[in-house]
Amino acid sequence: MYRASGRIMQQLRHRMPALEGRLAVSLAAPALKTFTQQQQQQQQRHEQVRWTATSTVSSKQVTTPPPRHDWNRAVSEAERIVGYPTSFLSLRWLLSDEIANVALHLRKLVGSAHPLMKTAKHLLYNGKNTMQAWGLIVLLVSKAAGHAPSVPDVEQDKSAGVLHSQRALAEVTEMIRISHLVHNSVVNLQSSTEAGQDAATYDDMSFGNKIGLLTGDYLLGHSSAELANLRNQEVVELISSAVRDFSESEFIGERDEQNNPLPYKPGTFQRPSLSVAVDFNEHDVMTPMPIAQVLGNPEQEWECRNILNAGSLLGKSCQASLKLAGQSEELQRHAYRFGKHLALAWQACLDAEPFQCPTLPLDTTFSLVSAPVLFHLEHDPSLYVQLEKGKQSVDNIDYDAIHKAVLAGPALAKTKELQRKHTAAALAVLQHFPATDARQALENIILAMQDL
Amino acid sequence: MACLSTSGRVVCGSRRQQTHKLLCQLFGRQSGYSTAVSSSGSTSGSGSQLQWNVNSQQYQLVRRFHGLSFNPGKDYLDLLQNSHSCSHNLKYSQCSKTNLRQHSSVHTQQPAGPVREIQIDPYIILDDELKYFYDDVRDLLQSGTSQPELDTIASYYFDGQGKALRPMVTMLMAKAINYHLNNESHQLVHKQRQVALFSEMVHSASLVHDDVIDQSDFRRGKPSVNALWNHKKVTMAGDYILSIASIMIARLRSDDVTIVLSQILTDLVQGEFMQLGSRETENERFAHYLTKTYRKTASLIANALKATAVIAQADDNVAEVAFQYGRNIGLAFQLVDDMLDFVSSTEQMGKPTAADLKLGLATAPVLFACEKYPELNPMVMRRFTEPGDVERAFELVHKSHGLEQTRFLAKKHCNEAIRLAQELTESPYQKGLQVVADLVINRLK
Numbered sequence: 012m013y014r015a016s017g018r019i020m021q022q023l024r025h026r027m028p029a030l031e032g033r034l035a036v037s038l039a040a041p042a043l044k045t046f047t048q049q050q051q052q053q054q055q056r057h058e059q060v061r062w063t064a065t066s067t068v069s070s071k072q073v074t075t076p077p078p079r080h081d082w083n084r085a086v087s088e089a090e091r092i093v094g095y096p097t098s099f100l101s102l103r104w105l106l107s108d109e110i111a112n113v114a115l116h117l118r119k120l121v122g123s124a125h126p127l128m129k130t131a132k133h134l135l136y137n138g139k140n141t142m143q144a145w146g147l148i149v150l151l152v153s154k155a156a157g158h159a160p161s162v163p164d165v166e167q168d169k170s171a172g173v174l175h176s177q178r179a180l181a182e183v184t185e186m187i188r189i190s191h192l193v194h195n196s197v198v199n200l201q202s203s204t205e206a207g208q209d210a211a212t213y214d215d216m217s218f219g220n221k222i223g224l225l226t227g228d229y230l231l232g233h234s235s236a237e238l239a240n241l242r243n244q245e246v247v248e249l250i251s252s253a254v255r256d257f258s259e260s261e262f263i264g265e266r267d268e269q270n271n272p273l274p275y276k277p278g279t280f281q282r283p284s285l286s287v288a289v290d291f292n293e294h295d296v297m298t299p300m301p302i303a304q305v306l307g308n309p310e311q312e313w314e315c316r317n318i319l320n321a322g323s324l325l326g327k328s329c330q331a332s333l334k335l336a337g338q339s340e341e342l343q344r345h346a347y348r349f350g351k352h353l354a355l356a357w358q359a360c361l362d363a364e365p366f367q368c369p370t371l372p373l374d375t376t377f378s379l380v381s382a383p384v385l386f387h388l389e390h391d392p393s394l395y396v397q398l399e400k401g402k403q404s405v406d407n408i409d410y411d412a413i414h415k416a417v418l419a420g421p422a423l424a425k426t427k428e429l430q431r432k433h434t435a436a437a438l439a440v441l442q443h444f445p446a447t448d449a450r451q452a453l454e455n456i457i458l459a460m461q462d463l
Numbered sequence: 464m465a466c467l468s469t470s471g472r473v474v475c476g477s478r479r480q481q482t483h484k485l486l487c488q489l490f491g492r493q494s495g496y497s498t499a500v501s502s503s504g505s506t507s508g509s510g511s512q513l514q515w516n517v518n519s520q521q522y523q524l525v526r527r528f529h530g531l532s533f534n535p536g537k538d539y540l541d542l543l544q545n546s547h548s549c550s551h552n553l554k555y556s557q558c559s560k561t562n563l564r565q566h567s568s569v570h571t572q573q574p575a576g577p578v579r580e581i582q583i584d585p586y587i588i589l590d591d592e593l594k595y596f597y598d599d600v601r602d603l604l605q606s607g608t609s610q611p612e613l614d615t616i617a618s619y620y621f622d623g624q625g626k627a628l629r630p631m632v633t634m635l636m637a638k639a640i641n642y643h644l645n646n647e648s649h650q651l652v653h654k655q656r657q658v659a660l661f662s663e664m665v666h667s668a669s670l671v672h673d674d675v676i677d678q679s680d681f682r683r684g685k686p687s688v689n690a691l692w693n694h695k696k697v698t699m700a701g702d703y704i705l706s707i708a709s710i711m712i713a714r715l716r717s718d719d720v721t722i723v724l725s726q727i728l729t730d731l732v733q734g735e736f737m738q739l740g741s742r743e744t745e746n747e748r749f750a751h752y753l754t755k756t757y758r759k760t761a762s763l764i765a766n767a768l769k770a771t772a773v774i775a776q777a778d779d780n781v782a783e784v785a786f787q788y789g790r791n792i793g794l795a796f797q798l799v800d801d802m803l804d805f806v807s808s809t810e811q812m813g814k815p816t817a818a819d820l821k822l823g824l825a826t827a828p829v830l831f832a833c834e835k836y837p838e839l840n841p842m843v844m845r846r847f848t849e850p851g852d853v854e855r856a857f858e859l860v861h862k863s864h865g866l867e868q869t870r871f872l873a874k875k876h877c878n879e880a881i882r883l884a885q886e887l888t889e890s891p892y893q894k895g896l897q898v899v900a901d902l903v904i905n906r907l908k
Contacts, residue, residue, distance in 0.1 A: 109736045116739070194702060197675065199694040221676045224698060225735050228672060231702065232728035235709060239725035242718040251709035255607055258703035261696060262610035270695040297710060299609045 080459035086144060089452035093150040094171030094178075109229050116222045124212060125219030127196040134189060145188055145325055146181035148353065148456075152329045152346055153177040154449035155441075159337030172449070176241050176335045183234045183250065184328040190230035191257045196223050204268045205404065246331040252296040253324040259299060260319035264380065271405045272316075272380045277392035280307030289315060290351075291323075293344065309385040310429065316380060317358045318351060326350035345443045352437035353457065358382075359430035360460055366423045371414040379405060382429055384413065386422035434461055585631055585895040585902075592634045592656055597623040600660055607707045616692050616700035617707075620667045624683050629666055629764060630659035632792060632899055636785050637771035639884070639892035644775055654715055655771040661724060662767040664708040669731055671701040677822065715774070723770045727763050734758030738824065745840060749830050753794070761793025784883050788896065791880040796903050798873035801826035802866050805857065807907070820853045827872065829856060832865035870904070877904045 120128055153173045162174065171178075198216045200207040206216060231254070238247050265273040289305050292298040300319055305311035318326075329350035333343045362381035365371060377384070379398055388394055394416055401408040417423065434457055444450050586593065600621045605614050637655035641647045674682065674689040675697050681687055688697045705728070712724055737755040768789035772782040804819050805828055819826050823846030833839045836859045842852045860866065877900040884896035 109733065112736055112739065191702075194698045195695065197695050197698045200678065201689070201692075201694060217678060220694065221739075224672055224676055225732065225739070227698075227702075228735070229732045231705065232725075232732040235705075236722075236725045236729050239718075239721040242722075244713040244716045244718065244721060247713035247721055248710050251706045251713060254706035255703055255710070258699040258706065259608050259610055259613060261699045262608075262613045266693070266696075268693070270693050297607055297707075299607060302609060 080455060080462045082459040082462075085452070085455040085459040086147070089147055089151055089449075089456055090144075092171075092448050092452050093147065093154055093173060113222060113226050113229075116218075120215065120219050120222065123215035123219065125196070125216055125223075126198060127193065127219045127223045130192050130196040130223075134192070145328070146185040148325060148350065148453070149181040149184050149328045149332050150177065151449045151453050151456075152349060152444075153181075153332045153336065155444045155447055155453060156333050156336060156338055156342055156346065157445070157447075161337055174335060176243075177332045179237050179241060180246070180250075180328060180332050180335060183237050184324060186230045186234045186237075187250070187254060187257070188324060190227040190234070191254075193223050193230070194227035195261070199269050201268075206269070241335065243331075243335060246334050248296050249327045249331045249334070250324075252291075253327045256300065256319045256323035260316060263302060263316055263319070265402070267401055267405050268403055269405075271401075272378065273398060273401055273405070274380055274385060274388055274395070275306060276399075277388055277395055290318070309382075309389045313380070313382050313385050313429075314355060317355055321358055322351035322354040325354040342443065345440050349437055349440040349453075352433045352440065356430050356433035356437055356457070357460060359426055359433060363423060363426045363430065366414065366417060366426075369418070371411050376405070376410050377414075379408070382426040383417045383422040386425040387417045387420050390420045390422060391416070430461070583891060583894045583898045585635055585899055588891050588895055589631060589634045589638075592652070592659070593627060593630060596627060596630055596660070596663070597621045600664060603660070603711060604704065604707055607710070608703065612692075612696065613700055613703055616671075616688060616697060617704050619688050619691075620670055620683070621663075624685075625663075627663065628796070628903075629662040629767065632764060632789065632896075633659040633662050633767045633771060635892050635895045635899060636768040636788065637775070639887050639890055639896055640772050640775050640777055640781060640785060642890035642892060643781065643888040644777055646775060651775060654774050657711055657715060658720070658724070658767055658770045658774065661708045661712050662727075662763060664704050665727060665731070665763060668701045668704040668708070671697060671704065675701075679818070717774060719773050720770045723766050723773055727766045730758040730762035730766075734760075734762075745833070748825070748843070749827075752825070752827060752830060756794055756797045757790065760797040761790045764793040764796075765789035781887070784886050788880050788883040791876040791883065792900060792903060795873040795876035795880065795900070798827055798869055798876070799903060799906060802828055802869045802873070803907070805860055805866060817853060817857050820847050820856055823847055827869040828860045828865035830865075831868040832856075832860045832863035835863040835865075874904055877901070 117128075117131060150171075150173055154171070157172075158174060197220050198206050200213070200216055200220065202208065207213070209216075234250075235247075238250055241247070261270060263272070264275055267273060289301055289311060291300060300315055300323075302312075302315045302319075305315055326347040327350070330343045330347035333346045338346075359382055362378070362383060365375055365377040365381075366383050379401065384394075384398075388398075394413065397409060397413055397416075437457055438454065441450055441453060601618045604617045604621070608614055608617075634656065637652065637658070638647075641651060641655075670682065671688055674687045675694050678689060679687055680690045688700070692700075712721055715721075734755050734757075737751065737758065765786045766789070769782050769786040772785040777785075801819065804816060804826065807816060820829070825843040825846075829839060829843065833843065839856060839859055842849075842856055845852070847853050847856055880900045881897045884893055884900070887893045887896075
């Protein structure tokens with residue numbers, strides 16, 4: 012078991028330098044006593060770090076921001092502000108029997124083509140683009156907002172300025188996001204599909220599905236236990252509804268055999284001219300996103316899809332975190348909006364990325380409902396003929412041709428515009444929070460993202 | 464899947480009788496134990512109607528697994544007194560007229576006194592709570608999404624064809640506790656019913672995910688979800704059911720209930736993980752099997768029952784009784800399920816027999832059989848993967864006393880459940896809890 016988790020940890024190291032010491036110790040010395048001692052030392056070290064961080068941050072970071080916003084620096088400074096890095100990779104989580112079990116089973120899948128391996132790789136090697144440190148954002152928002160004076164002292168993590176419950180919530184946020192990614196790696200093995208008929212890979216695929224499904228369920232189950240322990244039913248309700256939104260997002264629009272989304276045929280819907288943005292009913296979390304209202308409007312359809320897919324969890328987690336801190340409804344709503352706009356800006360940034368270079372890099376694909384494609388379809392509906400080839404499998408699509416077509420049109424500029432719009436919205440909402448090092452860190456992250 | 468077995472509707476009479484005979488041989492250790500199968504023409508709607516006549520006790524039970532299609536609008540006491548003579552008259556007259564006469568005279572004499580178990584059919588006394596049960600689940604699932612396909616997949620197993628065992632036991636315990644605490648407010652029962660909804664929803668979500676894992680094509684006598692829909696969508700639909708169930712429970716605004724119920728989810732997954740590996744030694748194997756069974760099946764019932772006690776603000780002792788009752792019933796249920804996997808016919812279970820062996824799982828009958836036939840051990844270790852393993856193991860289990868021993872163990876848990884139920888104040892529901900223990904041990908599918 013230790014060897015298995017050790018493998019994961021090795022891969023994690025470059026992502027989490029601060030955790031490395033603790034991991035190494037826990038592996039080398041199973042004695043619980045040494046372990047806790049070490050943890051305490053670590054804690055103290057963190058406190059020192061954080062202490063110096065606040066004192067220097069206000070003088071150094073705020074007054075002289077880096078000339079060009081550097082992503083890694085923005086994130087690592089932000090991590091220092093909230094104590095130690097995002098908690099999803101906490102020891103408790105990694106050293107559980109189930110995860111060690113999963114690691115063992117995953118090894119059997121190495122070399123197979125199961126998408127679970129790709130997901131695992133993405134999670135472990137966090138490139139700048141896949142790294143969406145959502146737990147970190149939740150913690151920063153929590154710290155930026157502070158908490159009501161009524162919250163008892165024992166609940167507070169003095170060193171980091173966030174509540175223990177908020178830290179747990181940040182962990183839940185990461186677990187739910189990963190469980191969705193992992194569940195999304197399940198392969199459709201229906202007998203009518205290509206994957207279901209390939210006898211050579213069937214066993215691997217079916218085994219991978221099993222592991223993926225159980226791992227996702229494990230994360231969901233533990234999220235729900237962690238949530239329950241927060242003893243705040245409004246929070247449970249809100250976060251559960253974010254899980255609902257994730258599932259719903261996988262049903263919107265046309266899909267190929269592997270459930271990859273395809274855009275609607277242009278002209279399927281009368282284009283609605285909505286001036287008001289569509290969002291959840293803030294008085295009833297059970298009400299689903301009224302996405303039918305916006306189908307046919309590329310920008311709003313994109314927005315709805317991605318709120319369900321990303322913005323919902325980040326927004327609702329930020330909101331829930333302020334609930335835990337006893338903050339006002341109004342500030343909670345701002346937190347939701349901040350999370351939502353940040354996630355959307357992030358998504359727009361990711362969507363634009365494959366179109367940044369003049370030719371599509373080898374083996375690279377992009378989502379067919381990404382903002383550039385949707386904008387281009389609006390500009391030139393004839394592109395749909397190309398997309399139709401993907402009805403059975405998106406692999407049949409000539410991505411290079413679409414890439415070329417999109418670059419020739421105004422879609423990329425519009426996507427950049429979309430990103431700026433949500434970046435600006437996120438920065439504007441942030442002004443409702445008091446000026447603190449945490450707020451500054453959030454601004455730095457947003458600005459760094461814009462420069463990516 | 465080995466997890467909670469579920470039923471298809473039984474139509475085939477002769478087949479049922481055959482299996483019945485088999486089970487009678489198996490169960491019929493008691494002397495004077497005789498059975499009669501109703502040859503009633505009305506097979507639809509009311510499930511299997513069996514009449515059991517044990518010795519001189521005249522212990523009689525009408526077994527109805529599909530209790531939901533019942534005449535509405537009757538107060539339970541009224542039903543208690545008249546159910547045999549009115550709604551079951553027809554069937555009874557075909558079974559045994561003498562019995563009917565004896566019983567109806569007994570019934571009319573005791574409207575106020577202690578209610579005898581003979582009269583209790585849990586599904587009838589819970590008619591108010593269970594009648595629109597599946598409609599309510601479907602409405603709930605529909606209200607949470609704007610995507611028709613998601614709604615369709617998520618509601619697929621809420622078709623009213625299941626036994627509804629979990630909601631039934633949950634409501635029985637809820638009402639027995641309310642009676643015990645002398646608090647029968649309507650609001651309270653409504654909240655407890657949400658727990659029953661939760662139990663059934665979580666169960667279905669686990670079935671939906673199990674279908675993707677096991678790739679079986681049939682469940683409850685109809686195509687399973689993974690045969691009909693994209694597996695990715697099916698996975699998401701399972702998550703969707705869970706999320707809606709969690710929202711519903713969060714709305715009860717009880718921290719403790721949410722905590723008790725969240726334990727179910729972690730147990731379920733841990734149980735699944737335990738099922739993945741079978742590297743235990745022979746000694747540990749049975750303990751491993753029992754822990755797995757608790758986590759996969761019994762925890763759901765035990766914690767749901769405990770939650771109803773927590774809502775009713777019962778003290779810890781009552782909550783513990785509820786929990787332990789549920790745990791014992793759950794274990795017995797799964798033990799019987801594992802045994803039926805060896806004796807029932809495919810049509811009866813709505814899924815193929817020896818399904819567990821085919822999945823590589825060694826359940827109680829096999830583990831017991833190992834004692835007599837050590838040659839089973841290597842097969843267990845290699846998860847019955849070699850050709851002929853499944854058939855050989857099946858045969859050896861039948862040759863050994865594995866099935867009887869499994870039933871004996873189940874019976875022990877049922878007796879413990881009955882003992883626990885008796886700690887609650889006597890009421891029709893408390894009696895119902897004891898009847899359930901009997902239903903569980905004697906069920907045929």
